[in-house]
Amino acid sequence: MPPNIKSKVDDTALVARRRSQVLAAAIELFGKRGYHPTTVREIAEHAGLSTGLVYQYFGDKEDVLYLGLQTVLDSYRERIPAATEGIADPLERFRAAVHAYCRVIDANIDATVLAYRETKSVSPKRRGVIMQKEVETNALIEAEVRSCVKAGLFEKTDVGLLTYLIVMFAHAWALKAWHFQGQMSVEQYTDRNLALLLNPVLTERGRRENVRLAAAR
Amino acid sequence: MPPNIKSKVDDTALVARRRSQVLAAAIELFGKRGYHPTTVREIAEHAGLSTGLVYQYFGDKEDVLYLGLQTVLDSYRERIPAATEGIADPLERFRAAVHAYCRVIDANIDATVLAYRETKSVSPKRRGVIMQKEVETNALIEAEVRSCVKAGLFEKTDVGLLTYLIVMFAHAWALKAWHFQGQMSVEQYTDRNLALLLNPVLTERGRRENVRLAAAR
Amino acid sequence: MPPNIKSKVDDTALVARRRSQVLAAAIELFGKRGYHPTTVREIAEHAGLSTGLVYQYFGDKEDVLYLGLQTVLDSYRERIPAATEGIADPLERFRAAVHAYCRVIDANIDATVLAYRETKSVSPKRRGVIMQKEVETNALIEAEVRSCVKAGLFEKTDVGLLTYLIVMFAHAWALKAWHFQGQMSVEQYTDRNLALLLNPVLTERGRRENVRLAAAR
Amino acid sequence: MPPNIKSKVDDTALVARRRSQVLAAAIELFGKRGYHPTTVREIAEHAGLSTGLVYQYFGDKEDVLYLGLQTVLDSYRERIPAATEGIADPLERFRAAVHAYCRVIDANIDATVLAYRETKSVSPKRRGVIMQKEVETNALIEAEVRSCVKAGLFEKTDVGLLTYLIVMFAHAWALKAWHFQGQMSVEQYTDRNLALLLNPVLTERGRRENVRLAAAR
DNA sequence: TATGAATGAGTCTTCATTCAT
DNA sequence: GATGAATGAAGACTCATTCAT
Numbered sequence: 001m002p003p004n005i006k007s008k009v010d011d012t013a014l015v016a017r018r019r020s021q022v023l024a025a026a027i028e029l030f031g032k033r034g035y036h037p038t039t040v041r042e043i044a045e046h047a048g049l050s051t052g053l054v055y056q057y058f059g060d061k062e063d064v065l066y067l068g069l070q071t072v073l074d075s076y077r078e079r080i081p082a083a084t085e086g087i088a089d090p091l092e093r094f095r096a097a098v099h100a101y102c103r104v105i106d107a108n109i110d111a112t113v114l115a116y117r118e119t120k121s122v123s124p125k126r127r128g129v130i131m132q133k134e135v136e137t138n139a140l141i142e143a144e145v146r147s148c149v150k151a152g153l154f155e156k157t158d159v160g161l162l163t164y165l166i167v168m169f170a171h172a173w174a175l176k177a178w179h180f181q182g183q184m185s186v187e188q189y190t191d192r193n194l195a196l197l198l199n200p201v202l203t204e205r206g207r208r209e210n211v212r213l214a215a216a217r
Numbered sequence: 218m219p220p221n222i223k224s225k226v227d228d229t230a231l232v233a234r235r236r237s238q239v240l241a242a243a244i245e246l247f248g249k250r251g252y253h254p255t256t257v258r259e260i261a262e263h264a265g266l267s268t269g270l271v272y273q274y275f276g277d278k279e280d281v282l283y284l285g286l287q288t289v290l291d292s293y294r295e296r297i298p299a300a301t302e303g304i305a306d307p308l309e310r311f312r313a314a315v316h317a318y319c320r321v322i323d324a325n326i327d328a329t330v331l332a333y334r335e336t337k338s339v340s341p342k343r344r345g346v347i348m349q350k351e352v353e354t355n356a357l358i359e360a361e362v363r364s365c366v367k368a369g370l371f372e373k374t375d376v377g378l379l380t381y382l383i384v385m386f387a388h389a390w391a392l393k394a395w396h397f398q399g400q401m402s403v404e405q406y407t408d409r410n411l412a413l414l415l416n417p418v419l420t421e422r423g424r425r426e427n428v429r430l431a432a433a434r
Numbered sequence: 435m436p437p438n439i440k441s442k443v444d445d446t447a448l449v450a451r452r453r454s455q456v457l458a459a460a461i462e463l464f465g466k467r468g469y470h471p472t473t474v475r476e477i478a479e480h481a482g483l484s485t486g487l488v489y490q491y492f493g494d495k496e497d498v499l500y501l502g503l504q505t506v507l508d509s510y511r512e513r514i515p516a517a518t519e520g521i522a523d524p525l526e527r528f529r530a531a532v533h534a535y536c537r538v539i540d541a542n543i544d545a546t547v548l549a550y551r552e553t554k555s556v557s558p559k560r561r562g563v564i565m566q567k568e569v570e571t572n573a574l575i576e577a578e579v580r581s582c583v584k585a586g587l588f589e590k591t592d593v594g595l596l597t598y599l600i601v602m603f604a605h606a607w608a609l610k611a612w613h614f615q616g617q618m619s620v621e622q623y624t625d626r627n628l629a630l631l632l633n634p635v636l637t638e639r640g641r642r643e644n645v646r647l648a649a650a651r
Numbered sequence: 652m653p654p655n656i657k658s659k660v661d662d663t664a665l666v667a668r669r670r671s672q673v674l675a676a677a678i679e680l681f682g683k684r685g686y687h688p689t690t691v692r693e694i695a696e697h698a699g700l701s702t703g704l705v706y707q708y709f710g711d712k713e714d715v716l717y718l719g720l721q722t723v724l725d726s727y728r729e730r731i732p733a734a735t736e737g738i739a740d741p742l743e744r745f746r747a748a749v750h751a752y753c754r755v756i757d758a759n760i761d762a763t764v765l766a767y768r769e770t771k772s773v774s775p776k777r778r779g780v781i782m783q784k785e786v787e788t789n790a791l792i793e794a795e796v797r798s799c800v801k802a803g804l805f806e807k808t809d810v811g812l813l814t815y816l817i818v819m820f821a822h823a824w825a826l827k828a829w830h831f832q833g834q835m836s837v838e839q840y841t842d843r844n845l846a847l848l849l850n851p852v853l854t855e856r857g858r859r860e861n862v863r864l865a866a867a868r
Numbered sequence: 869t870a871t872g873a874a875t876g877a878g879t880c881t882t883c884a885t886t887c888a889t
Numbered sequence: 890g891a892t893g894a895a896t897g898a899a900g901a902c903t904c905a906t907t908c909a910t
Contacts, residue, residue, distance in 0.1 A: 632853050703887085
């Protein structure tokens with residue numbers, strides 16, 4: 001499916017090792033300084049190998065970004081199922097999934113920022129692949145939301161949008177790190193956001209007024 | 218406060234005209250293709266003037282980005298007060314503010330994406346100025362939230378975080394345009410998000426379970 | 435017709451001046467050291483301008499070669515008609531044309547060698563254009579041969595091949611410069627080759643034997 | 652005499668085998684794409700061995716070209732004596748030699764073009780060796796011409812230049828393959844060129860005029 | 869003020885060559 | 890002897906910036 005990156009080396013294990021070596025360096029540097037300002041030379045140096053070697057395992061610089069983005073998104077997609085495994089209760093699964101998601105983002109702040117900043121830097125075709133991966137990750141959260149609705153724990157609500165609100169606050173932890181970091185931990189951040197979403201914001205009086213206003217539009 | 222951009226031209230009116238001419242072109246191109254891939258030559262061409270002239274009104278390329286980002290964020294900050302002017306009812310003001318915010322973002326999708334992608338491309342000192350502007354815009358929303366709490370329309374809730382949730386879904390309209398555009402209008406998008414935030418997600422049973430789970434953490 | 439080279443500069447006179455400046459340097463260096471070993475930097479230096487400027491007037495290095503080859507072949511094609519102008523006698527025209535051809539080759543030995551060595555270094559489509567120009571030059575010689583046949587000065591001979599023999603010995607003056615230079619002047623070289631072609635090689639006895647052998651094949 | 656190529660391997664038979672393996676691949680690729688655009692990796696691949704092995708049998712890439720050119724020229728030099736062996740009649744020997752030469756060129760068109768394009772790509776000292784080989788081959792043809800003169804079959808003519816004309820039309824078969832191939836076979840080509848050279852081109856009247864013009868110079 | 873031609877530093881990328889296995 | 894992964898020097902090309910007009 002993903003237009004595969006060609007390597008000039010055959011040994012699969014070596015390819016995997018070298019690639020992740022390069023990708024780790026690249027994701028860090030791309031995340032910190034951005035894709036364009038980071039030079040291939042810097043990536044190679046940071047990864048502890050020569051410039052030329054990067055081109056034995058990647059076709060060009062964009063390939064490094066592309067595989068980097070995929071790596072990041074794949075890691076997100078894999079951690080959520082791992083976190084919900086064995087949990088039966090829908091609401092508990094839901095909370096576990098959201099916490100897992102926020103935790104993996106916290107562990108990869110540079111990478112998350114990278115995904116936001118540089119998805120546009122890959123070719124349109126590849127961008128589609130990247131977006132598809134994001135959709136798939138969102139679907140994991142959405143499934144938990146849906147289970148809660150089915151179990152009668154959530155009102156019959158706007159599932160897609162609720163999912164997006166969750167995804168957005170998770171991402172915001174990375175995107176607005178300068179704002180949140182130091183104020184609280186990821187766990188607190190997650191809990192407080194969940195509380196906001198799950199508990200009523202409006203008072204009884206507010207609710208009546210809101211109905212009126214919303215109807216008036 | 219902002220480390221000011223030096224112009225080689227004195228005529229204030231001319232400076233203002235030329236700068237906005239360049240900035241309009243730059244914001245569009247930076248938004249569409251990104252800061253680094255856009256060349257100064259392209260900006261000048263798009264603005265209908267010569268390359269050299271850009272350097273009469275801006276010190277360097279980064280200046281253009283910096284002033285561009287400020288322009289974008291300023292326009293956001295200005296539209297919200299305009300939208301709430303004359304409205305007395307706190308909840309109505311709140312809703313008007315949020316709708317105004319979403320509307321201005323919708324009208325400047327490229328610019329919003331630009332602010333997300335390229336804030337890191339300016340020097341740290343300048344980045345602070347940019348973030349400050351963002352904080353100020355958020356404060357406008359936060360003020361409305363606070364009024365609603367004071368008026369007894371909102372529960373005594375996590376005002377800062379609620380504000381962020383609102384800001385995030387507004388931004389998401391631009392950041393995830395590929396996902397939302399076509400599915401609904403901005404107005405619908407705003408209403409549905411507000412509904413989600415303001416109406417309870419949990420059922421009665423869900424609420425009891427949630428309390429138990431949250432407490433168990 | 436020829437897929438035209440794009441310049442980033444509009445001023446036609448300047449384009450013409452800069453291009454010929456670059457081409458003169460390039461033809462010399464390409465001729466002496468070959469296309470690949472010559473760097474764009476060297477061309478620019480030799481032409482007395484900066485590397486970047488070459489790219490304002492040529493799309494890439496191959497464009498320089500392509501235009502260089504065209505320049506060389508065009509100059510050949512133009513000198514022959516100039517040399518025969520005003521001469522009526524077919525044989526005299528023929529001799530004038532051949533001498534002119536050899537003379538222009540002598541004046542551009544590097545360029546002639548270049549045309550032989552590097553025609554393969556341009557894209558297939560462009561190679562076709564180059565070859566066409568060569569065919570057109572040959573046609574100028576062929577026309578003179580044909581006139582001599584028509585005027586009853588040449589036997590009804592193999593016109594195409596005779597033309598090629600002439601073209602080849604003209605080129606050989608450049609290609610085998612190391613062998614001929616010093617032994618004689620171009621004019622002598624041309625005369626002696628023409629003498630060989632136009633006077634009988636075989637003796638009377640040789641002719642009889644040759645007829646027998648050629649028939650036996 | 653040729654500054655000899657160093658091999659890191661001793662076994663003479665193996666050296667010979669490996670070298671010819673590499674050279675066959677190299678001559679083909681150099682002939683088709685040129686010396687510089689062909690990579691050592693491609694040569695090794697085409698020869699069915701590893702890149703590193705090339706450097707066990709050749710000092711560097713230029714060595715491969717140098718030995719390749721020698722191989723080509725040697726093969727030419729060897730085929731001519733083989734073709735004249737046993738023939739006593741001078742004119743018959745002459746014709747056999749020319750036919751043999753054209754035939755071997757036809758069988759090695761890429762290699763012949765290679766010799767023309769890339770002789771300049773070797774060091775000056777080595778270039779001398781290559782040219783010497785070419786001179787030796789020419790001498791084989793020249794000897795036959797001289798025999799014909801001595802036997803009274805050829806007029807006392809410009810032997811050196813006549814030899815060159817013959818060599819040139821033989822080479823032209825390869826150099827201008829795009830022009831001649833398809834029009835006729837090598838044998839026809841050879842016969843027609845020999846006919847042109849050996850039979851008079853000028854008519855009786857043409858001869859008188861030519862004497863006048865040549866004298867007038 | 870305005871222009872756009874000119875500069876040259878810096879980037880990506882290739883590839884001859886080496887060397888550990 | 891053979892392999893092919895690793896190196897790094899070098900080249901094509903771009904583009905922010907300057908400056909003569």
